[in-house]
Amino acid sequence: MRSPALVRAADVADAAGIAAVYRPYVTDSVASFESVPPDAAEMAVRMLAAPRLPWVAAERDGAVVGYAYAAAHHARAAYRWSVSCSVYLAAGERGAGTGRALYERLFAELRPLGHVTAFAGIALPNAASVGLHTALGFTPVGVYRAAGFKAGRWHDVGWWQLPLREPPADPVEPGAWTPPARD
Template sequence: MPVPADIRPADVGDAAAVADVYRPWVTGSVASFETVPPDADEMARRMTAQPRLPWFVACRDGAVVGYAYGGQHRTRAAYRWSVDCSVYLAAGERGAGTGRALYERLLPELRDLGHVTAFAGIALPNPASVGLHTALGFTPVGVYRAAGFKAGRWHDVGWWQLPLREPPAEPAEPAAWSPGAPARPPEGLR
C-alpha cells in the first residue's frame, strides 16, 4: 500500500501544477468535456472565482499529484447552497486512495461553509469515478443522454448527489472560503 499523499489547501501558487495534472484529462480522455487545456492563469482565475469555494491539492514528495474542488452548481441565487465537486489525479495516483483522501478533506469543508448538497457529474462510462463517488455516499440521481460530443462521439453524463447536512428551514448564507483558514459555519450552524 503506497504512503498516503499529503492533502492541503490549494492556492494560486499551485495553479501551474494543477493545470499539469488536469491536461491529460482534457487531451486524452472524455472525463472532461473541455477540449483545450486551461493554462495556469485560467486555473488561478477558477481558484479565486467568486463565490470562493475550496480547492485542495494532494502532494507527494513536494509535487502536486491530484486536486479536488467545489464549484458553483448553477448561477441562480436559489442554488447557492448546492455545489458541484470534482477530483482529478495524476496517472500514478489512480487507485492509491488519493481521490478519497481529497474528497474526505473537501466534503466536510463544503458542509462547514454552509452548503447543503454536493453534486458530481461523471461522463459515462467511468467505473472508477462512479466507484469513488458511490463509496463516499453519493447516490445516482439521473443521466443526461448525449450531453457532450468529444473524441468523435456523443457521451452521456451521470449525476450523483450527496447530502452534506439536513436542509435548514431558513438557511444562512454560505460562508466564503479562504485557503488555510478553518471553515466557520454560518450563523445558525454553530
C-alpha cells in the same frame, strides 16, 4: 505499500501543478468536456472565482498529484447552497486512496460554509469515478443522454449527489472559503 499523499488546501501557487494534472483529462480522455487544457493562469482565475469555494491538493515529494474542488452548481440564487465538485488524479495516484482523501478534505471544508448538497457529473462510462463517488456516499440521480460530443462521438453524463448536511428550514447565506495557511 506507499505512504498516503499529503492532502492540503490549495492556493494559486499550485495552479501550474493542478493544470498539469488536469491536462490529460482534456487532451486524452472524455472525462472532461473541455477541448483546450487551461494553463496555470486560467486555473488561478478559477480558484479565485467569487464566491470563493474550496480547492484542495494532494502532494507527493513536493509535486501536485491530484486535486479536488467545488464550484457553484448553478448561477441562479436558489442554488447557492449546492455545489458541483470534481476530483482529478495523476495516473500514478489512481487506486491509492488519494481521490477519497481529497474529497473527504473538500467536504470538510464545505460543511462549515453552510453548503447542503454536493453534485458530481461523470462522463459515462467511467467505472473508477462511479466507484469512488458511490463509496463516498453519493447516490445516482439521473443521466443526461448525449450531453456532450467529444472524440468523435456523443457521451452521456451521469449525475450523483451527496448530502453534506440536513437542509435547514431557514438557511443562512453560505460563506466564502478562506484557505487556511499552508498546512
